[in-house]
Amino acid sequence: MELTLDFYSPEEELFLPLFKEKQVRVFVKRDDLIHPFISGNKWRKLKYALISAKENKQDTLVTFGGAWSNHLLATACAGAMFGFNTIGFVRGESVSNPVLAMCKLYGMELVFVTRTEYKHKTDLFLQRFESGSNALFIDEGGYGPHGMRGCSEIIAELKHAYNHIFCAAGTGTTLAGLATGISDHKLEHTQLHGVPVLKGGAFIETEMKNLTAPIQQLTLHTDYHFGGYAKTTPELFHFIQEFVSKTGMMIEPVYTGKLFYALHDLINKNTFSPDDKILLLHTGGLTGFLGMYEEFTSLNI
Numbered sequence: 001m002e003l004t005l006d007f008y009s010p011e012e013e014l015f016l017p018l019f020k021e022k023q024v025r026v027f028v029k030r031d032d033l034i035h036p037f038i039s040g041n042k043w044r045k046l047k048y049a050l051i052s053a054k055e056n057k058q059d060t061l062v063t064f065g066g067a068w069s070n071h072l073l074a075t076a077c078a079g080a081m082f083g084f085n086t087i088g089f090v091r092g093e094s095v096s097n098p099v100l101a102m103c104k105l106y107g108m109e110l111v112f113v114t115r116t117e118y119k120h121k122t123d124l125f126l127q128r129f130e131s132g133s134n135a136l137f138i139d140e141g142g143y144g145p146h147g148m149r150g151c152s153e154i155i156a157e158l159k160h161a162y163n164h165i166f167c168a169a170g171t172g173t174t175l176a177g178l179a180t181g182i183s184d185h186k187l188e189h190t191q192l193h194g195v196p197v198l199k200g201g202a203f204i205e206t207e208m209k210n211l212t213a214p215i216q217q218l219t220l221h222t223d224y225h226f227g228g229y230a231k232t233t234p235e236l237f238h239f240i241q242e243f244v245s246k247t248g249m250m251i252e253p254v255y256t257g258k259l260f261y262a263l264h265d266l267i268n269k270n271t272f273s274p275d276d277k278i279l280l281l282h283t284g285g286l287t288g289f290l291g292m293y294e295e296f297t298s299l300n301i
């Protein structure tokens with residue numbers, strides 16, 4: 001298969017009473033519709049890594065993630081589509097869950113490693129493959145310059161001008177891409193907003209700088225992590241249930257739930273000016289909901 005993926009990621013306006021009341025217009029860039037398993041930003045982040053692997057005649061993709069990692073699943077699926085072997089180093093003791101089962105279905109070899117071993121990703125890679133071998137190292141979450149480049153293309157696709165663009169952040173690669181795209185297209189009136197889903201999210205700025213992304217137009221909203229990565233509260237689940245049932249648009253508790261919650265909270269606090277146009281990047285994530293479904297069920301919402 002050629003290394004192209006024709007996809008559909010429209011910008012849709014959302015109409016909710018709060019937006020009308022506060023006179024803001026909210027749009028969503030539906031990257032979640034790109035592919036069911038190479039979800040959202042994960043295709044953007046893999047694209048140039050895969051192109052580089054093909055160019056260098058590498059036939060194996062090696063990457064890293066936690067047991068519910070969207071990135072592992074995306075790599076497994078993309079590997080199957082485009083003719084690569086895939087190996088996933090999984091953090092922590094051997095477990096089984098729907099995401100890892102789907103990784104295996106797509107042919108990924110899973111290697112469980114302790115948390116200490118996981119910290120030394122390059123060593124894990126080199127123990128098995130020599131550098132310059134037929135395998136490509138792809139960092140956890142698709143972090144890196146290839147990932148950033150793929151995400152910068154989002155800006156070129158936009159049909160409207162926006163005052164604000166919002167995105168959830170895990171490694172900051174997607175935000176770094178958006179920041180680069182905004183700067184390349186000289187969108188001086190667009191403010192970029194990141195919502196880190198981990199505690200202590202200010203580190204995202206450092207990660208972006210390490211990728212040489214411009215940060216002049218960036219604001220990080222670091223208070224919407226709900227206790228940390230993959231941590232939730234009943235309030236967050238109630239918000240998600242209300243949002244999904246009112247819009248028909250799936251969001252999940254790990255990334256996009258926190259992103260949309262942050263937006264609602266900031267609108268409520270009158271952060272925006274009347275007639276501001278706001279875009280949220282929907283980065284995907286049905287699998288994030290699968291990982292939390294027992295917690296959701298126990299709430300009896």
Ligand SMILES: *Cc1c(COP(=O)(O)O)cnc(C)c1O
Binds near residue numbers: 070255
């Ligand atoms: C991986 C992921 C992110 C995080 O993107 P980064 O580029 O690592 O900041 C955001 N949203 C979803 C749904 C994801 O799966």
